Every structure is written in C-alpha cells, then in structure tokens.
Amino acid sequence: xxxxxxxxxxxxxxxxxxxxxxxxxxxxxxxxxxxxxxxxxxxxxxxxxxxxxxxxxxxxxxxxxxxxxxxxxxxxxxxxxxxxxxxxxxxxxxxxxxxxxxxxxxxxxxxxxxxxxxxxxxxxxxxxxxxxxxxxxxxxxxxxxxxxxxxxxxxxxxxxxxxxxxxxxxxxxxxxxxxxxxxxxxxxxxxxxxxxxxxxxxxxxxxxxxxxxxxxxxxxxxxxxxxxxxxxxxxxxxxxxxxxxxxxxxxxxxxxxxxxxxxxxxxxxxxxxxxxxxxxxxxxxxxxxxxxxxxxxxxxxxxxxxxxxxxxxxxxxxxxxxxxxxxxxxxxxxxxxxxxxxxxxxxxxxxxxxxxxxxxxxxxxxxx
Ligand SMILES: *Cc1c(COP(=O)(O)O)cnc(C)c1O
Numbered sequence: 329x330x331x332x333x334x335x336x337x338x339x340x341x342x343x344x345x346x347x348x349x350x351x352x353x354x355x356x357x358x359x360x361x362x363x364x365x366x367x368x369x370x371x372x373x374x375x376x377x378x379x380x381x382x383x384x385x386x387x388x389x390x391x392x393x394x395x396x397x398x399x400x401x402x403x404x405x406x407x408x409x410x411x412x413x414x415x416x417x418x419x420x421x422x423x424x425x426x427x428x429x430x431x432x433x434x435x436x437x438x439x440x441x442x443x444x445x446x447x448x449x450x451x452x453x454x455x456x457x458x459x460x461x462x463x464x465x466x467x468x469x470x471x472x473x474x475x476x477x478x479x480x481x482x483x484x485x486x487x488x489x490x491x492x493x494x495x496x497x498x499x500x501x502x503x504x505x506x507x508x509x510x511x512x513x514x515x516x517x518x519x520x521x522x523x524x525x526x527x528x529x530x531x532x533x534x535x536x537x538x539x540x541x542x543x544x545x546x547x548x549x550x551x552x553x554x555x556x557x558x559x560x561x562x563x564x565x566x567x568x569x570x571x572x573x574x575x576x577x578x579x580x581x582x583x584x585x586x587x588x589x590x591x592x593x594x595x596x597x598x599x600x601x602x603x604x605x606x607x608x609x610x611x612x613x614x615x616x617x618x619x620x621x622x623x624x625x626x627x628x629x630x631x632x633x634x635x636x637x638x639x640x641x642x643x644x645x646x647x648x649x650x651x652x653x654x655x656x657x658x659x660x661x662x663x664x665x666x667x668x669x670x671x672x673x674x675x676x677x678x679x680x681x682x683x684x685x686x687x688x689x690x691x692x693x694x695x696x
Contacts, residue, residue: 337437337459344453348661357657364659365686367677370495370525370636372558374610374680377603380559380593387592395588402586405595406566410538416568418577421585423524423552423565426577427489428454430548430567433576434518435460435486442480443489444472446497446668448522451489460487470630470638471499474509481517488513491522493529496665496675498632503535510544518573521549524565525634527556527604528611533633538568545570548577553590555635556607557597562590611635614678621688625695636677638665641695647672651694658690 332339347368354361403414420426427450435441437459443451445467455462463485465477471494481488490509493500506521513519521537537549548569554560564586567577597603618637622629628640641651648671652664663675676687 335459337456341453341456342667344449345667347663348656350661353656353659353661357659359659364661365679365683366661367636367679367683367687368661368663368675369560370555370634370677371560372556372607372635373614373678373683374558374603374607376558376593377597377600379596379600379603380557383592383596384589387589390588393588395584395586395591397583399586399591402566402591402594402598405598406568409598410568412538412541412568415571416541416574418567418569418574418581419586419591420550420565420567420581422554422563423522423550423567424450425563425581425585426548426550426565426567427451427520427522428457429577429581430487430518430520431455431458431460432580433573438484440482440485441487441489442477442485444477444491444494446470446494446670447472447489448491448495448524449668451491454489455487467497469499470497472501474501474505478509478512481514485517488517488519489522490519491524493525493633495524495634496636496663496668496670497630497638498634498636499630500529500533500633502533506535507540510540510547513546515546518546518548519544521547523549524552524555526551528608528635529633530612541568541570545572548573553594553597556604556611557594557600558603558607559590559593559597562587562593564590564594610680611678613681614684617681617684617688618676618678621691625692627695636663636675638670638673638675640673641691642672645671648674651691654694655687655690660687660690662687 350364399419403417431454440463441455441460442463444465465480541547548567550567552565630638641647648664665675
C-alpha cells in the first residue's frame with residue numbers, strides 16, 4: 329500500500345481549473361498562437377495600462393533587492409484614493425491571497441465557512457485547505473440569497489464570503505440589501521466582501537463599502553488589480569478592514585508577498601482614471617454586443633455586472649463541454665463552468681470588439 333500524505337481534507341481538494349493558457353491551446357490543437365482569442369479568465373482585453381508599464385520599467389532597476397514588505401508607496405496610494413489609514417490595508421499576492429489569508433486567520437479546522445452556490449470557487453478551496461466545514465447556501469436566480477444566508481449562520485460560523493458582483497454568474501446585490509445583511513451578521517463572524525469587479529459598476533450602482541468598513545469591525549473588503557486595472561499577471565490585490573482584522577492578516581501573510589514590480593505598477597494603475605474609464609466603456613460596449621446576439625439566438629444568459637457573461641448553450645448536461653471543445657478547435661478559449669455545477673453554460677469574458685465578433689461568428693455557426 330502506498331503512503332498517503334497529509335490530512336484527508338487536503339487530499340479531498342479538487343485542483344482549481346483556470347482558463348486554458350493560449351500557448352497550451354496552440355500546442356494541443358496545432359493552432360497559431362497569434363490567432364487565438366482568449367475570453368476565459370476575465371482579464372482586461374486592453375492589457376496593462378501604459379502608466380503601469382513605465383512604472384515597472386523604472387522599478388526593474390532595483391529588482392536585486394527585496395520588495396518593501398510594508399508596501400509604503402502602494403498603501404499611500406490606496407490611502408489617498410479610499411481615505412482609509414494605512415493600518416487598515418493588507419496587500420495580497422492577488423486578492424486570492426487575501427481570501428486565503430482570511431480563512432487561515434479567522435477559522436479553525438471544523439468551524440464553518442459560508443458562501444453561496446455558484447460563487448467564486450476559491451472560497452471552497454480556501455475553506456477546504458484549512459479543514460473547515462463549508463456551508464453552501466443555495467443560490468437565488470444564480471446570485472446570493474442573503475436572506476437564506478443570514479438564516480444559515482451557525483454558532484460555529486466564522487467567515488462568510490460574498491462576491492459582488494459575483495463570478496461566474498455576474499449577479500449583483502444592491503447596496504441596501506447588502507447593508508441590511510451586514511447588520512444581521514453576528515460580530516464574531518468575519519464577512520469578506522469580494523469586489524473584484526467593482527470598477528465595472530455604473531455610477532448609479534456604486535456604493536460606499538469603505539463607509540461600512542468604518543461601521544463594521546468584522547467587514548473585510550477585498551479588491552483586485554487583476555480585472556479592470558489590467559494587471560492579472562503581476563498578482564496584486566488588497567484588503568481593507570479595521571485594525572483588529574488587518575493585524576491578523578498581516579501577521580500570517582508572507583513578509584514579501586507582493587513583489588516590487590507589482591507594487592510599482594499598482595501605484596501607477598490606481599491613479600490612471602483614464603484607463604479605468606476606457607476599460608469600463610469597452611466592457612459596456614462588448615456586453616451589448618454579446619447580449620444582443622444571445623437575444624437574437626434565443627439563448628438564455630444571466631444579466632451581468634462584471635466583464636463576462638454566463639450563457640446557456642444547450643439543454644443537455646454535455647452542452648457546455650461540447651460547445652467549448654468546438655470553440656477551442658477554432659482557437660477561441662472560453663470558460664466551461666461544469667465544475668461550478670453549471671454544465672449547460674459557458675462563461676465568456678468580454679473582449680475587444682473584434683474578439684467578441686469572432687466568438688459570436690463561431691457560436692452562430694456552431695448552433696446553426
Ligand atoms: C478574479 C477574481 C478574484 C481574484 O483575482 P486575483 O487575480 O487573485 O486578484 C477574486 N474574486 C473574484 C470573484 C474573482 O472573479
């Protein structure tokens with residue numbers, strides 16, 4: 329008998345399946361890398377902001393040295409933008425890092441972590457990795473059912489993950505509902521409000537989560553530079569919470585968890601309003617392009633508030649896999665979501681107009 333290493337709860341973890349890298353699809357299907365279109369990982373189709381590229385080029389000169397473990401300049405930029413003290417900020421190697429740190433910091437093995445059905449897979453992974461018990465609350469219209477979540481809180485619940493907007497479904501919880509929910513969560517339960525797609529929200533839906541952080545010592549707001557800011561490859565995100573929460577996160581994070589190029593690029597990107605605006609605009613245009621097509625084709629989709637759309641491509645359990653494979657053969661990478669329990673659906677990241685058009689053309693041919 330071979331030796332089994334590690335605890336059972338670690339062995340039970342299913343590996344995270346990300347969007348297929350372009351080079352891998354080129355190899356597998358014998359395609360030209362330059363012609364492949366990737367609409368699979370909710371990356372910014374504009375790539376990185378020029379301001380971030382310049383900042384990184386300057387920071388490269390110092391790469392022989394360790395990064396600033398306290399991220400002074402980046403925290404100063406966040407402080408200026410969001411009007412929170414530096415002591416309220418945790419920098420992360422992607423916001424994924426913040427999510428995992430929260431699980432490690434606030435939950436013991438056997439205690440409960442809560443999240444919604446069809447919410448970000450990393451929540452399940454973070455809970456499993458620490459041997460926590462998961463409370464998965466059934467979704468309502470593919471989004472969070474906050475009433476059911478409030479009622480499902482147990483004595484041993486220590487952490488609740490909420491994504492707003494949610495990935496992979498794109499649903500959005502209006503501010504008033506979220507605020508009412510926060511008021512119902514017991515004070516010993518930490519709520520992670522994961523706002524990875526916040527920058528795509530139109531002005532009329534924006535809300536002041538930082539004001540809630542001031543009001544609720546158990547609230548941790550998480551933001552990423554991977555989506556609208558176009559820095560996914562650098563791995564940089566941050567959390568904002570009062571010191572009682574932030575102190576613990578900072579104690580268990582790796583001292584140099586955010587590299588110096590990422591810190592420099594993030595400072596530049598945070599202040600690049602023009603880039604953010606352009607990203608949101610191109611996203612809104614692409615969303616119309618997609619949803620008009622889905623309406624024409626009579627395909628069901630979930631109205632999205634992020635930079636992607638979840639669309640139902642067939643009625644049988646193999647529909648998502650089948651359409652995905654057919655698209656891959658034509659060099660178009662999208663995201664199957666069977667691992668989220670949505671085998672009839674695909675998640676399509678909104679790209680540049682010509683990328684969206686290529687996807688639309690391929691989809692129309694496939695479904696004809
Ligand atoms: C993409 C995403 C993240 C995190 O991405 P990082 O690159 O790790 O910052 C977090 N939450 C949700 C819901 C996401 O979709």
